[in-house]
Amino acid sequence: MSERSDAALEAPTASTAPDLVVDSATGVEVSLPLAGPGARSYAFVIDWHIRVVLAVAWYVVGALVYNRSWSLGAPLEPDAAWFGLVVLPAAAIYLLYHPALEIAMRGRTPGKRMAHVRIVTHDGAIPSVPAHLIRSVFRLIDSLPVFYGIGLVSAVVTKNHVRIGDLAAGTLLVYDRNDEGVLEHVSATALGTRLDAHTAEVVNELLARWETLDPDVRTRLARSLLTKLQGADRDTLDDAALRTRLRELAGGSRAQ
């Protein structure tokens, strides 16, 4: 296993991130782009909001049920039911959110999922339960003095952008590559006959992103492609007709 920055081998989705490169039995290395402090912070902020909302929601509902009135305050003489049913579960949601979800979701949390990152070991595998627990326990250090100061500084200055908990547990945060699909709009028969590999990817990309592209831009791109591939001038075709022509050229959707 090694970590390196190799421009020639980087994926287009994470062109500036150094990679965790793991040897494999096939001789072809597994390459995982390391997540930096930005992605880490983004995931953490989302998770923090989720756990705060969940914990507060539990407390509010619990307090309303316990008090049997529109009051959220603690009773003057709190009993075991107050702590056991209102305070403790809310605290558990807040404190156990990360270890519980990371174990259950195999290195992910909702925030990490949204930030497209996940936790892996140095050999690219899903971390064990003890590793997840150690990683979480060391949050006590990472969160010092305030707002995860030590963890953030550690993520900035360390080579692999890891916090102390990661150092202790032997884990890393890597990007989940954006694997939306490949050639979903180009048929196998079109490949090699009507389209070469490069053009097939361009046509596929254009059809995949058709709805999200600016109409002027997609029309210009489609005209240019069709003119290049089919020779004739396509200036008279409208947006819908251009899309239909491109679909015909690509030979239909393989994904559907």
Added chain:
Amino acid sequence: MAADPREQALRTALLQRADAWKAAADRARRLTTHRTDDVNDAAKLVDEYRLLAHDLARARRLMPESRARSFLESAYAQAHAALFKPASHPGYALWSLFRDQIPEAVRWLRPHIIWVSLLFVSSVLVGGWLVHTYPELINLFASPDLIATVERGELWTEGLLNVVPSSVLSLQILTNNIVVSLFAYCAGFLFGLGTFYIVGLNGLMLGAIFAFTAQHGLDDELFRFIVAHGCVELSVMVLSGAAGAAVGEALIRPTTPRRGQSFQRAALRTGRVIVACVVLLVGCGFIEGYVSPNPEFPLWTRVIVGVGYWLFMIALLRGWLFGRSRSAVPIEA
């Protein structure tokens, strides 16, 4: 784009396998998150792993900036993770943790336990001596309320149950103890100094408060309060301190070529002891909430509870509770 017709043909041939890549990616994703009892399903993943490796190697050379290459990188990493995922047996893992791994980790920690125990005992003696010799120093170790209560001839623990119910007291105490214990462990990251500080400070406070209560004739009462839960609670403090010290030592005197790796090994190894500490502190919390502040329990009952729970701790840490033989051959923790 390149004009070489051979490379063009190779690229096209590669992309024509896109359906196979998608099938492989779907299977890898499914097998990463779900179990399967179908051998053919698993065998297919092995074949597809090879296919992905082969095609990825080509894609890296022929079309390094393409979406196909990106897809292959993702699918290959997913297949790798699914294929090399260790078997999951939670029940066995838990049993093995308590029967073998914790006892081995404790055995490995023995020198640290001895040294941290010495530190703790020394701190208790020093704290006691300081307050015995210079009584005004109690202000450094105890709050004004506590000092005033003892000076009135009462212990702050008297009537505790009139203020807070046992269950609430237990929860508060066990939460606090667990946090202190985890801190003592994690603070080992500061080359062991943080751990020594926490253990030393707790020892000084205990010694100082005992000396202070002795000056007011309340030391017997304090002992009466502490004995039921204190035997294990103080042992756990030493144990988590020893784990923290081992983590610190791994940074000061690494056992591997890289300091980070040595730290990681020590943290994972000693982390098992912390699991035992947390379990034991839950018990301590309940004793401290229900037995210690309750005046109806006579001293002999408290001593039996304290010593009994301490023996339970020894049995847990030695693995005897889970069927580990006294003559078990040591394994690598």
